[in-house]
Amino acid sequence: MKRRKRGSWEQFWLTYKHRPGSLIMRILVVISAILTAGILFSLILYILVNGVVHLKPELFAWEFNTDNMSMMPAIISTVYITALSLLMAVPIGIFSAIYLVEYAKRGSKLVKIIRTTTETLQGIPSIVYGLFGYILFVITLGWSYSLLAGAVTLAIMILPLIIRTTEEALISVPDAYREGSFGLGAGKLRTVFKIILPCAVPGILAGVILAIGRIVGESAALIFTAGTVAQVPGSLFDSARTLSVHMYALLSEGLYTNEAYATAVVLLVLVILINAVSGFIAKKLATR
């Protein structure tokens, strides 16, 4: 059987020989894609190649001191701040999405205002969040640089992300499920918690994981709220630095490039893992 080979060189030549403009555009398109992928892979490769050799055991010592420059306290603080922020943002985010999707009248004034404010929150740069947290929590409420101030600031920052992904997840639950549940005489509340939320879990989870990614990568919003103390915080009102802030601190002191490389490796691996998990969940969602 004769198979016509698509895009053979001969066909390519026939198409482009008299059409240099199209040929140039095609080349530019391919170059841009190569460039984009190339930038990413060279960045990852550069950090890994230069960083892995500096991953020494003392960098993971439990106690931080200026000799070992351990990132372990920073890793623990990152976990604390992530958990605290999620603890605040996830319930509020899910509840407000439930209100927007299941309770509010479509197109009501309140919904419009909420939509505008979440969009506004989404666009605010992290440094502005940082200053806001500094003024309100650190100064006005007198929490000083603390785990709590940092976590609340980040919770506000990731709130729009949680709301939006949860909303999408709720909307994608078929109306038939709702009708089925109401038809059995279940109340709205029961329907929401027993039927709709369980169906929306993967979508919500994907949003939560994206939010974790943002928290782990955040630095500007934390420097002036959680501060930069390199020890494991003992209470909610102790200052703490996350891994990203740790890396910033290392760089701004200018003496610890090797340690910064090592921290970058850890951060990068974390981010790649987070992305892989969220990609995996997204794929699960798509095939469902």
Place this chain on the structure above:
Amino acid sequence: MRKYSESIMKVVFLIAACVSIIAVILICVFLFASGVPAIKEIGISDFLLGNSWKPNQELYGIFPMIIGSIYVTAGSIIIGVPIGLLCAVFMARYCPKGLYRILKPAVDLLAGIPSIVYGFFGLMVIVPMVQGSLGGSGKCLLTASILLGIMILPTIISVSESNIRAVPEYYYEGSLALGATKERSVFRAVLPAAKMGILAGVILGIGRAIGETMAVVMVCGNQAIMPEGITSGVRTLTANIVLEMGYASGLHREALIATAVVLFVFILIINLSFTALKRRAD
């Protein structure tokens, strides 16, 4: 009993939904309350249009930083938008399925890399490259633009790609049937149909670029002067805040908060135009 819990939870949901409204109000109130008095004290024109920022001499003019932010953002758009748009065209129209399975997560990952890591990469790789080819310190407008151009790529790419994919296939087919090449069909028939959405993506990218802090501060040189060329050091509004907030006090600190107010207003304007464009695109 059930009736009570139904109505109680409804109120709880409503309150949760209002949290974002409260948050925006709090942010506005506290930023403006701390920043606006400083602007008044310095004088609005001295603050916005003053050419020198010398806190030890009580000079708080942020004009160089405003210009710095605008230049750096413009530079990043010039670099990031063409590459991002063309890459989006590749992904939507040329990419074989197998390659797409690699490229799409790669672009998502590009969006997930922390800005401090970008800043570090810029410092260790792009700065020496610019220094080597153009001389000077390498920490300059061009370097910051390149780095930010890379950082806004994922935004531009994903927004453009989804808008290109949303264009009905019959525009593309209609163009091919007239004897146009694939490239002409994509660039002259499909892209114009997606232009509003793509523009919204560009505006989103502008917002990212103007608000970016930690990456820029490491590569832009941070001189609080009017930039004179692409190899001149610049300081952005964001860099100004992060550099001095740690030790500032009194009017100096309030002037930095006022800087954030200016940044916030910029972002609000950008957000508003984004929303307006998105409405038109839909």
Place this chain on the structure above:
Amino acid sequence: MDKYTIENLELFYGDFKALKNINLNIKEKEITAFIGPSGCGKSTLLKTLNRMNDLVEGCRIKGKIKLDGEDIYGKIDVNHLRKRVGMVFQKPNPFPMSIFDNIAYGPRTHGIHSKSRLSEIVEKSLKDVAIWDEVKDRLNKSALGLSGGQQQRLCIARALAVEPEVILMDEPTSALDPISTSKIEDLTVELKEKYTIIMVTHNMQQAARISDKTAFFLLGDMVEFNDTEKLFSMPEDKRTEDYITGRFG
């Protein structure tokens, strides 16, 4: 004079054989209609004539299709082929740009950029489809503001503007109201003075009204090909008779 010669054409989507051993000669400056129930392969065959089926993944063909004696699946410039063989789609698909730019799109694609020349082409093409008087005052307005029937005539004008030899029409009136349909039919009959027209339709009356030759397809086979009058009055094949008398489809 034969415009198209189709010899032993077979077409596959993956493993599925969508067209089976088609042999067909299509005459110049006539209207040839392809009829048959949906899924019979008539649209597929139409798309092979200007190689729009290249866009379909996993689609491959066996056999030969010759346009003026030249194999269009051989070493040819596909874009040039599509310039010679224009196409009008089922759903009117004007580009989201002005009426003028819609018509000028093709000529510009093929290198005509002079403003006065383009204006001439636009006017002539719009006059050819008898829509000039309706739109001459709003050439710079979006084409999407036109009615469905006007949009379809605009799309025909757009196809004419590149000076094709053949026009393929894929159920061009299926999305239109009866009045617009009859206008398009009248137009099609006028156009055969200058162009070879091949039309897919699932409207048998339409084929009977305007075509010179009709081919009847069923499940990938070409059951019968004849003068339209003969095919509708004395079909040679039982299946054709069943179809045109409405026993299936």
